Amino acid sequence: MEKDLGKIFSSFRGVRGELIPVLQRIQEKVGYLPEDAMLQVADFLNVPESTVFGVASFYAQFRFTPTGRNRISVCEGTACHVKGATDIIKEISRVKGVEAGETSDCMEYTLEGVACIGCCALAPCITVNDEVYGRLDKKSVHNVLKKI
Amino acid sequence: MEKNKKAERILVCCGTGCVSAGADKILEAFRKNISKTGAEIKSTGCHGFCQQGPLVIMEPEGVLYARVEEGDVPQIVTSHLENGKKVDRLLYTDPVTKKSIPNYCDIPFYKKQNRIILRNCGHIDPENIVEYEEAGGYRAIRKVLKEMEPGDVIDNIKKSSLRGLGGGGFPAGLKWEFCYEAEGDEKYIICNGDEGDPGSFQDRSVLEGDPHSLLEGMMIAGTSVGALKGYIYVRAEYPLAVKRLNIAVSQARKKGYLGRNIFDSRRDFDIEIFLGAGAFVCGEETALIRSIEGQRGTPRHRPPFPAKSGLWGKPTLINNVKTYASVPNIINNGVEWFRSMGTENSKGTAIFSLTGEVANCGLIEVPMGITLREIIFGIGGGTTGDSSFKAAQIGGPSGGCLPEDMLDMPIDFDSLKEAGAMMGSGGLVVMNENTCMVDIARYFIDFTQKESCGDCNPCRLGTRQMLDILNDIVEGRAKPEDIDLLAALAEGIKSASLCGLGQTAPNPVLTTLRYFRHEYEEHINEKLCRAKKCKALITYRIAMEKCTGCRLCFKNCPENAIEGEVKQPHVINQSICTRCGICIEKCPPKFDAIETYAGVDGGEIIA
Numbered sequence: 216m217e218k219d220l221g222k223i224f225s226s227f228r229g230v231r232g233e234l235i236p237v238l239q240r241i242q243e244k245v246g247y248l249p250e251d252a253m254l255q256v257a258d259f260l261n262v263p264e265s266t267v268f269g270v271a272s273f274y275a276q277f278r279f280t281p282t283g284r285n286r287i288s289v290c291e292g293t294a295c296h297v298k299g300a301t302d303i304i305k306e307i308s309r310v311k312g313v314e315a316g317e318t319s320d321c322m323e324y325t326l327e328g329v330a331c332i333g334c335c336a337l338a339p340c341i342t343v344n345d346e347v348y349g350r351l352d353k354k355s356v357h358n359v360l361k362k363i
Numbered sequence: 364m365e366k367n368k369k370a371e372r373i374l375v376c377c378g379t380g381c382v383s384a385g386a387d388k389i390l391e392a393f394r395k396n397i398s399k400t401g402a403e404i405k406s407t408g409c410h411g412f413c414q415q416g417p418l419v420i421m422e423p424e425g426v427l428y429a430r431v432e433e434g435d436v437p438q439i440v441t442s443h444l445e446n447g448k449k450v451d452r453l454l455y456t457d458p459v460t461k462k463s464i465p466n467y468c469d470i471p472f473y474k475k476q477n478r479i480i481l482r483n484c485g486h487i488d489p490e491n492i493v494e495y496e497e498a499g500g501y502r503a504i505r506k507v508l509k510e511m512e513p514g515d516v517i518d519n520i521k522k523s524s525l526r527g528l529g530g531g532g533f534p535a536g537l538k539w540e541f542c543y544e545a546e547g548d549e550k551y552i553i554c555n556g557d558e559g560d561p562g563s564f565q566d567r568s569v570l571e572g573d574p575h576s577l578l579e580g581m582m583i584a585g586t587s588v589g590a591l592k593g594y595i596y597v598r599a600e601y602p603l604a605v606k607r608l609n610i611a612v613s614q615a616r617k618k619g620y621l622g623r624n625i626f627d628s629r630r631d632f633d634i635e636i637f638l639g640a641g642a643f644v645c646g647e648e649t650a651l652i653r654s655i656e657g658q659r660g661t662p663r664h665r666p667p668f669p670a671k672s673g674l675w676g677k678p679t680l681i682n683n684v685k686t687y688a689s690v691p692n693i694i695n696n697g698v699e700w701f702r703s704m705g706t707e708n709s710k711g712t713a714i715f716s717l718t719g720e721v722a723n724c725g726l727i728e729v730p731m732g733i734t735l736r737e738i739i740f741g742i743g744g745g746t747t748g749d750s751s752f753k754a755a756q757i758g759g760p761s762g763g764c765l766p767e768d769m770l771d772m773p774i775d776f777d778s779l780k781e782a783g784a785m786m787g788s789g790g791l792v793v794m795n796e797n798t799c800m801v802d803i804a805r806y807f808i809d810f811t812q813k814e815s816c817g818d819c820n821p822c823r824l825g826t827r828q829m830l831d832i833l834n835d836i837v838e839g840r841a842k843p844e845d846i847d848l849l850a851a852l853a854e855g856i857k858s859a860s861l862c863g864l865g866q867t868a869p870n871p872v873l874t875t876l877r878y879f880r881h882e883y884e885e886h887i888n889e890k891l892c893r894a895k896k897c898k899a900l901i902t903y904r905i906a907m908e909k910c911t912g913c914r915l916c917f918k919n920c921p922e923n924a925i926e927g928e929v930k931q932p933h934v935i936n937q938s939i940c941t942r943c944g945i946c947i948e949k950c951p952p953k954f955d956a957i958e959t960y961a962g963v964d965g966g967e968i969i970a
Contacts, residue, residue, distance in 0.1 A: 231656070231657050232655065232656055232657045233657065234657035234658075235637075235638075235640055235654065235657055236637075236638070238640075239599065239638060239640065260657075269659055270657065270658065270659055273642060273659040273660060273816075274640035274641050274642050274660070275640070275641035275642060276599055276640040276641035277640065291561065292561035292562050293561045293562030293718075293719070293756060293759065293790065293792045293806070293807075294561075294562050294718035294719050294724075294792055296561075296803075296806050297719045297720065297792060297794060297798055297803075298719070298720075302944070329600075330559065330561060330600065330641065330643070331559075331560070331561035331562060331563070331564075332600060333379055333558075333563075333564035333567050333600075333601065334379055334380055334383050334413075334564075335413075335562055335563075335564060335716055335718035335719075335724065335790075335792075336380045336413030336414050336416070336718060336724035336725055337380055337383055337384065337413070338718060338719075338724075340383070345602075347379075347382075347383035348383075349383055349384065353944075353948060354948070
């Protein structure tokens with residue numbers, strides 16, 4: 216990770232305003248924000264560690280634990296809600312044995328409810344590893360889950 | 364061979380909706396198949412009619428093929444391109460007349476629209492700056508730099524009465540003037556593309572479908588107010604929009620439209636893209652500014668307004684994507700042209716994401732002042748299936764739910780506000796009788812409660828209290844006096860919160876209380892959810908005459924709540940049933956024996 220961080224830092228100037236982009240790049244590379252990385256960011260940008268953690272914990276995008284190999288995100292936007300997103304998330308949770316917002320013990324799946332992904336015409340929809348599957352119901356979601 | 368000379372073009376919609384439905388595979392298939400036809404193939408931004416996606420449009424005729432699949436491509440090529448014969452089975456069929464409509468301009472969904480901001484979306488390749496220029500792009504900025512003084516430009520925007528299309532509706536020209544007149548050499552402009560409202564995707568469609576129109580609008584704004592740098596704040600959840608924006612900015616830089624001495628005018632202006640990190644509150648301008656500064660996105664008191672003291676304490680102009688994208692049109696076509704559309708106090712057009720239980724979902728642009736009925740029943744083709752209209756949720760978590768008797772109200776910034784809703788970012792979600800209005804209010808409060816930044820008490824604690832009460836109502840624990848308590852809390856939060864998030868958060872509750880109070884009362888007094896949505900207030904019952912005793916429900920019930928002998932009708936033990944719905948799913952469709960009843964007493968009828 217040291218090497219990754221060094222590489223990331225080298226493309227920034229090291230000023231306060233870069234905090235969020237730096238954290239985004241680290242998460243993109245590592246998959247989450249390890250504590251050690253945040254400490255080094257504080258050092259690099261010359262801000263207190265509490266500031267780094269304060270900012271990182273404020274934004275929904277940042278995660279502090281690794282995710283499973285497959286990320287299943289259920290859109291919780293209004294159109295999806297009206298068309299039954301709650302049932303979809305419950306069904307996935309039941310089939311894959313993982314609660315919403317958690318990662319399965321085997322590190323295979325992470326299930327999460329996410330803010331509107333803007334595919335409202337395909338409601339209700341989910342993304343599996345960033346690929347969108349739309350117009351689902353409690354039954355057809357099984358076809359998607361079979362693929363992973 | 365005659366017809367091949369007409370420069371045939373195939374436009375494949377590559378907006379997020381269509382890509383999710385497989386548009387990239389279609390594009391690939393066309394590329395493989397069209398080599399000998401001489402037709403040109405193009406990937407475009409969102410064409411709007413997402414419901415029918417993936418969309419393919421054949422130019423010059425304007426024939427629209429709907430719900431196209433990869434396997435349909437060879438037939439389109441042989442039939443349409445080589446033999447000049449339309450592929451009838453892929454044409455859009457009007458759900459009312461059952462007739463197919465070949466030309467997209469004749470489809471009601473498009474016919475009643477007035478696409479000004481979206482004029483290029485779905486028609487040009489957003490990743491190619493030349494196409495934007497061929498469509499008349501970058502003319503307005505040249506005119507501004509060569510023929511106009513900054514004061515004239517601002518005057519034009521003021522006279523046009525363009526209002527902030529991010530939802531607030533503040534006169535754009537005034538904002539520009541404040542920033543122009545603010546003291547200081549260093550100024551910034553920001554484009555607010557933090558479209559966090561669940562159920563809306565219009566900013567995303569402009570960013571994906573016509574990014575250069577935004578850049579041009581920002582160039583005009585930046586050079587007019589005297590800013591050297593602009594930021595586009597865009598949601599990281601919109602990867603395609605981010606990608607196309609990056610391409611657009613680098614193409615514009617290469618052409619000398621961004622950077623130093625733009626358009627050889629001896630003026631400098633550049634744009635940087637900033638990715639939001641997923642906080643709804645950052646749609647509020649002061650929170651957004653703090654986010655760019657690398658801080659937690661908490662709003663601050665205004666005044667001073669950003670026009671005076673914004674990013675890094677410097678004068679900053681901040682407008683929404685659609686507001687900037689409207690600007691080149693106004694410069695090109697004139698103030699009077701723009702003012703000819705809309706209502707007395709809201710000029711121009713509005714973009715809505717039309718979704719939910721409506722036949723034609725998609726992205727639409729309509730003149731201000733159109734009625735909800737024209738949108739939902741004219742453009743949208745009415746509610747889905749045989750369901751009946753119940754409410755339209757307009758403006759997302761800051762907006763409200765409007766009932767059927769308000770369908771004929773002309774909608775603009777002011778009329779919506781009066782009705783308790785707001786334009787918001789323009790999400791329009793149609794709801795039918797299967798939507799529970801208390802559940803919807805609960806859904807939005809749950810959203811805003813989670814997104815509250817926590818800085819001021821009314822919003823942080825108040826929305827939490829409201830959520831608790833709403834949870835009590837949908838779970839059947841509420842008392843009659845809770846309705847008044849809910850309303851009082853809502854009014855308090857509205858008047859005492861620091862920023863727009865808190866001030867508008869109660870709107871979904873207030874409007875549902877105003878127009879659908881009876882549903883709240885039914886939930887509390889009769890323990891009944893008429894939409895059969897709230898699990899605690901419904902009953903499942905097995906119809907004796909339909910049940911064959913196949914025992915599928917019995918075997919699958921996780922609570923062991925189903926009783927009965929083989930080949931005899933079964934019964935659900937209501938004291939154990941958790942209404943998980945697994946029995947409904949397991950009961951074979953040919954029997955369809957399990958019925959849902961509104962209210963907790965429904966089950967006793969049979970017992």
